[in-house]
Amino acid sequence: MRPLLNRAANNLVKQFSHSLLPSSCSFCQSPLQLSAGALCHNCVAELPRLTTQCQRCAVPLVSDTLCANCQQKPPTYRRCIAAFHYQTPVDNIILRFKSDPYTTEIKQLSAALAERISTTYRLAQQPCPETIIPLPLHWLKMTKRGFNQSHIISNLVADYLRREHHTAIEIRSDICRRIIKGQDQHLLSAKKRLTSINKAFIAQAQNLNGLSVAVVDDVVTTGATANSVAKALLKAGAAQVDIWSIARTSWNNRTV
Numbered sequence: 723m724r725p726l727l728n729r730a731a732n733n734l735v736k737q738f739s740h741s742l743l744p745s746s747c748s749f750c751q752s753p754l755q756l757s758a759g760a761l762c763h764n765c766v767a768e769l770p771r772l773t774t775q776c777q778r779c780a781v782p783l784v785s786d787t788l789c790a791n792c793q794q795k796p797p798t799y800r801r802c803i804a805a806f807h808y809q810t811p812v813d814n815i816i817l818r819f820k821s822d823p824y825t826t827e828i829k830q831l832s833a834a835l836a837e838r839i840s841t842t843y844r845l846a847q848q849p850c851p852e853t854i855i856p857l858p859l860h861w862l863k864m865t866k867r868g869f870n871q872s873h874i875i876s877n878l879v880a881d882y883l884r885r886e887h888h889t890a891i892e893i894r895s896d897i898c899r900r901i902i903k904g905q906d907q908h909l910l911s912a913k914k915r916l917t918s919i920n921k922a923f924i925a926q927a928q929n930l931n932g933l934s935v936a937v938v939d940d941v942v943t944t945g946a947t948a949n950s951v952a953k954a955l956l957k958a959g960a961a962q963v964d965i966w967s968i969a970r971t972s973w974n975n976r977t978v
C-alpha cells in the first residue's frame with residue numbers, strides 16, 4: 723500500500739511542478755525540453771546581443787573603442803557592462819517586467835548579463851566588484867510599484883555568478899537612496915533636468931571606503947542616471963563604480 727501511496731504522491735508533485743514551469747517557449751511556442759527558462763535555446767540565441775560598444779558607457783559602436791562623448795568628457799563611472807541592445811524583444815520584456823515582477827524571461831536575460839560581466843572582467847584582468855547596489859527607486863515610486871526591478875535583476879545576477887563562477891557577491895540596498903523622482907524630470911527644462919539628476923542620489927559613507935561597487939539597472943537609456951549614482955557613491959568613498967545593465971540604448975545624450 724505504502725509504495726502505491728508514495729507513487730501517487732510523487733506523481734502529484736511531478737504534475738504540480740510541471741504546471742509551474744512553462745511547457746512551451748513564450749516566443750515561438752516550440753516545446754521546452756531542457757531550457758532552464760521561458761525561452762527556447764533558439765530564441766535565446768537570436769536575442770539582440772551587444773557585440774561591439776564604447777569601452778566606457780557601452781553605447782553600441784562599430785568597434786570596441788571610445789565614443790565621442792566619453793572622449794570629450796569621460797563619465798564618473800569606470801565602465802558600463804550591458805548584455806543587449808535595447809531592441810525588440812528585449813525592450814518589450816523590460817517594459818513588461820517594470821509592471822510584472824514574475825516576467826519569466828528576465829531570468830535568462832540576467833544570466834546572459836552575468837556571463838557578459840564574468841567575461842569582461844576576465845578579459846580586462848580586473849577583479850569583479852563584489853558589492854552590488856540595485857539602482858534605488860524613489861520611495862514614492864517604490865510604494866506605487868511595490869518592487870524594485872533592479873533588485874530582482876541583482877539577485878538573479880548574483881545567484882548566477884555565485885553558482886557558475888564562485889564569485890563572492892553581496893547585495894547592498896542600504897547604501898544609496900534616490901531623493902529626486904525620475905518623473906519630475908520631464909517637467910523641467912533640459913538644463914534644470916541635468917542639475918536635478920545630478921543631485922538625485924545620496925549615499926552613506928559607512929562601510930563604503932575603498933570598495934569597488936557595481937550598480938545594477940534594467941536599462942541604461944542615457945549616461946545621466948549612471949553618472950549621478952556613481953558620483954554619489956564616489957563622494958561617499960567608493961574606490962570605483964561600474965554599471966551593470968541588461969540593455970543599452972543606442973543613443974547617448976547625457977542631458978536627457
Ligand SMILES: [Zn+2]
Nearest residue numbers: 747750762765
Ligand atoms: Zn523559442
Ligand SMILES: [Zn+2]
Nearest residue numbers: 776779789792
Ligand atoms: Zn562612451
